[in-house]
Amino acid sequence: MQATGIIVEYNPFHNGHLYHLHETRKLTGADVVVAVMSGNFLQRGEPALLPKEERTKMALAAGVDLVIELPYAFATQQADVFANGAISLLHALFVQDICFGSESGSIEEFHTLLEKKATHQHTLQQIIKAKMKEGISYPTALSFALEQLSTNGVDVSLPNNILGMHYIEAIRQQQSSIVPRTIQRHGSNYHDETFQHNIASATSVRKTLLTNDLSLSSIEQVIPTATANLLDSYISSHGIIHHWEHYFSSLKYALLTRTKEELASIYEAEEGLENRLLAHITEASSFTSFMEAIKTKRYTWTRLQRLCLHILTNTTKKQMAQAHQEKLVPYIRILGMNQQGQRYLSLMKKKIELPLLANTKAFSHPLLELDKKASAVYTSIHPEPIRSAMLKRELTLHPIRYNEIEKAFSH
């Protein structure tokens, strides 16, 4: 069986993702598509709008065969760590290739960029160093440096292209035989916030939903029916989609009950950043106003948002180091599958060396402990007894089976 891997957040699953999925099958002829998906918190250091369970259902409804969780300790990191974790899971699952979206759709451009990067490693480091001395953040400095190399090639100012580059780098570093492929993104630019045709970016889908009082009619033209049904059901029963503002009260509580020393032990609290946060938190009355107050040229919104997330989940440098002790993800947490995904797992069971986790109860690892904490935090904004029930469900959740939920997806 030919398996292809994709790396996703599905926040939420929309028509652009559907297009990517179909084009991936077309390009690779895959019998099985395996998606590695972030859990409840995402790469930019923010909560997913719906729990991983709901986003898994969206993926299965659209035809993804197997959904695997990218743990918190990889999912909420800058591109290199994120890519490393995702690729390690796909490698462990013996996918033959991966397929990611890029602006040009040309994998050659990526290979060329990486060759140049290897050749000019020293110059690159010098440019990055100089830029950071000017007070520019690392990701921006890296983009700037790569831009000097990538004239007429990959547009390295685009986050998706940067991720793609890191996927290929991770494959090489892990000496994996996975073949990287790319397809051209369609319809909308990443930063484009207005809908064009029936494809929009996830950012614009969320924004439109939030500015339209969670009315699904505002986004129904750019999401599949299953996504609409799942969003509708969650919003009806919980009244919200998850958003940083919902967690601001707890973030403020967390900041104001910890000493500077405790805050300095948090992952990503570097260069006295904790003092900057403490100086502004007492008077901040919203997450947005807090972020506006603390952000600088050096510390981007995303960088600070990740720090806030690690404060919220109380993830220390020590805990993160323990979680990364094997460098790669040492287990496979299955979030969902259809019959094809299940067949693939049965077939590969003997070859797969990592433990396959059906739920988080029976297994223990510092990496998984962080995911349990993330679940506790993610569900904490709901009133009781919903909060307790959701947390318990999440901790004991067995993989979603497509046939069990088929009904929910009927259109």
Place this chain on the structure above:
Amino acid sequence: MQATGIIVEYNPFHNGHLYHLHETRKLTGADVVVAVMSGNFLQRGEPALLPKEERTKMALAAGVDLVIELPYAFATQQADVFANGAISLLHALFVQDICFGSESGSIEEFHTLLEKKATHQHTLQQIIKAKMKEGISYPTALSFALEQLSTNGVDVSLPNNILGMHYIEAIRQQQSSIVPRTIQRHGSNYHDETFQHNIASATSVRKTLLTNDLSLSSIEQVIPTATANLLDSYISSHGIIHHWEHYFSSLKYALLTRTKEELASIYEAEEGLENRLLAHITEASSFTSFMEAIKTKRYTWTRLQRLCLHILTNTTKKQMAQAHQEKLVPYIRILGMNQQGQRYLSLMKKKIELPLLANTKAFSHPLLELDKKASAVYTSIHPEPIRSAMLKRELTLHPIRYNEIEKAFSH
């Protein structure tokens, strides 16, 4: 000027307190009554129903001349530490006597009890040890042991009497010349929850208010008009009186985001108690049900409630030790005064050795840091921007002057 000290929580100020205040003046002929009052969190490890600012106004309205804050690190402790902190403040303020309520109103009985206690120290310790081996908590074991000594004397099963005993012990330990006096409590037993005449216990006042949807008419016969006005104003603008259930969401969040090691470092987390809490928190959907689940013969409600409070405020053993480095309270935080109180302070200014704090901004001490944290936690249950405004106000609050607020108290 003759000054008398009283030690209070005023949760809320009621007719029994008014009676105590009048009887105190009658007994001692005091020119000035100085009240040492717990801040936002109380001896039983629970939030005061209104902030210290409002309770200070209640005290001033009733005729207390000077209100001093008993810091968190003393106010939320068992009777001996609580008494030690309160007496040290009154000693530093040169009061000549203190006057506390007791069931019998006989100070002789207390002296007799303490003499017996000193004589039978060894036997007492043996009884306590034996009882604790049976799984009985320390306070209960102490009461039991004292009961053996105190036949026909102080009823040591009553918390107020135990406190009184500790006040006298603290005076002796601190070699203070303060004269202890006592007046008989009137009208209602401490545990009595039904109203008799126009005096009721604070416990029954709170309970009645809560079970009657915060309707003030349910308690107006047992509280002064000023208390009613202040309660009315707070409830009108905030919709609540503070209660542990409001903090349960944050307690659960705090418990679920900390490791066992972090929890074990919290003050009062002894003998693996943190494991007991962790075993029950995920499924607990209210503070009451959580407490019911964790309490045992050995660990009383109060003992566990205090532990929960220190978890909520993230108060570690180390921080508590630093706060107690001088054993006594090393500063005087003035919460409020009338003209008479102000005159007394002016008169004594040169004699008083401890710094007099008008607000918490200018001074720094580990003890005060805990109070700032307590303020941040106490105000955290309000929505923004009220939360930020309340916290800022509390941290910068200058002493309440009686004349400024006279209007609020007019009946």
